Amino acid sequence: MRILQVHNRYCQAGGEDSVVKAEGGLLDHMGETVLLEQVDNSSINGFMGKAMVGASVVYSKKARSRLEAKIKDFRPDVVHVHNFFPLLSPSIFDACGELKVPVVCTLHNYRLMCAGAFLMRDGSVCEICINKSPYHALLYGCYRNSRIGTFFVARMIESIRKKNNLANSVTRFIALTDFSKEKFTQAGFPSHQIMVKPNFSNDNMAFPRCFDGGALFVGRLSVEKGVGTLIESWQDLSVHMTIIGDGPLRSEVNSCGIDNISVHGWLPFDEVSKFMSKASFLIMPSQWYEGFPMVLVEAFSRGLPVIASKLGGMAEIVEDGVTGLHFKVGDAEDLAEKVRWMHSHPEACKRMGSNARKVYLEKYTSEVNYKMLMNIYQEAIDSYA
Numbered sequence: 001m002r003i004l005q006v007h008n009r010y011c012q013a014g015g016e017d018s019v020v021k022a023e024g025g026l027l028d029h030m031g032e033t034v035l036l037e038q039v040d041n042s043s044i045n046g047f048m049g050k051a052m053v054g055a056s057v058v059y060s061k062k063a064r065s066r067l068e069a070k071i072k073d074f075r076p077d078v079v080h081v082h083n084f085f086p087l088l089s090p091s092i093f094d095a096c097g098e099l100k101v102p103v104v105c106t107l108h109n110y111r112l113m114c115a116g117a118f119l120m121r122d123g124s125v126c127e128i129c130i131n132k133s134p135y136h137a138l139l140y141g142c143y144r145n146s147r148i149g150t151f152f153v154a155r156m157i158e159s160i161r162k163k164n165n166l167a168n169s170v171t172r173f174i175a176l177t178d179f180s181k182e183k184f185t186q187a188g189f190p191s192h193q194i195m196v197k198p199n200f201s202n203d204n205m206a207f208p209r210c211f212d213g214g215a216l217f218v219g220r221l222s223v224e225k226g227v228g229t230l231i232e233s234w235q236d237l238s239v240h241m242t243i244i245g246d247g248p249l250r251s252e253v254n255s256c257g258i259d260n261i262s263v264h265g266w267l268p269f270d271e272v273s274k275f276m277s278k279a280s281f282l283i284m285p286s287q288w289y290e291g292f293p294m295v296l297v298e299a300f301s302r303g304l305p306v307i308a309s310k311l312g313g314m315a316e317i318v319e320d321g322v323t324g325l326h327f328k329v330g331d332a333e334d335l336a337e338k339v340r341w342m343h344s345h346p347e348a349c350k351r352m353g354s355n356a357r358k359v360y361l362e363k364y365t366s367e368v369n370y371k372m373l374m375n376i377y378q379e380a381i382d383s384y385a
Contacts, residue, residue, distance in 0.1 A: 004071065006084070007081075008083045015294045016109075018294050019199055019294070022366075026370055026373075056087075058155050059090065071099050077102075078381055080106070081093075081103060093170065102383075105170045110289070113134070115134060120224055123223055123330070171380040171383060172380040174194075177316050178316060181194045195379070200369035214242065216244070216281070217245070219284075220245055222248050226285030226329075227252075229330050231258070233285075233333070233336040237340070246266045281305045281307055281352075282299040290314050303356055303357035306356070307335070308324060309330075323355045323359055
């Protein structure tokens, strides 16, 4: 099968970029013909550059023409769009429609209903724009605390809703969890066009598990990731925690003054793997719904149990008492209590880790994911025909 991947990279690489690379590599390894058409936000320079992008967020004729040329040259059986914001715009779906190519679109976040993409405001869940006007976001500057930037994103969302052009242009959507599918259905996306396919991780059980490295956090050091709650919960804990990551809250984390916290900043994948092999459990304190965090499936692949916020996709992926523990989102005391329990029950911790590994082998391996992805592609092709 010939698959054209389409993706708009962000300036700071994240989970979406990892998924695009992993899926492309998997498809290529399995003998499919894959081509990646990619643009990069690093090309946006200065005020004028941002202004020009803002004006074309709703519809970019340049991006449409570019994709039309790529489709004519490559002649794919299916186009798989991962992210089209902000440089590609919804115009690329018209290019696919014009050339009669079925489209699959992965819903990595909530950008198509929320200007901020996280369904979160001021550190808490916010669902105002799911069914109401996206221009509500202007009151709060939900896109990067900028009312001007928020206006352009809200225009894009409103345009998509009025024309209903994604439902008409995208043959199949991919939601990463049942929870995500429910939210998009609530926002008016046709349920029958949304398929659920999780992210995957290659089997990286290369290092023996030793369960003596305490707690581990891996992720962006930012408000939506619950870093404030994490640090607050550690004020009276004696358990050692390793933090791997970077972001806007890095200075606050570095200066927290808690002796049993080690901060390593961003590390390459192999180094993170070593820390995962030594840790007793992973902590995911996010305060937004999350999509399907790669760190979660990577933890499961290594038999690492997870203490996660009882919220959104995390609560769906991590089964309380089976593959980890839930705690009340944003509640530092509850998180501290769950950490103490996990640390003082090492056998239960190991059992949950073994369960996590079993779930990984059943649901999240590359082999399982390849079959799911190819079935979605084939269904898109068959229904389009």
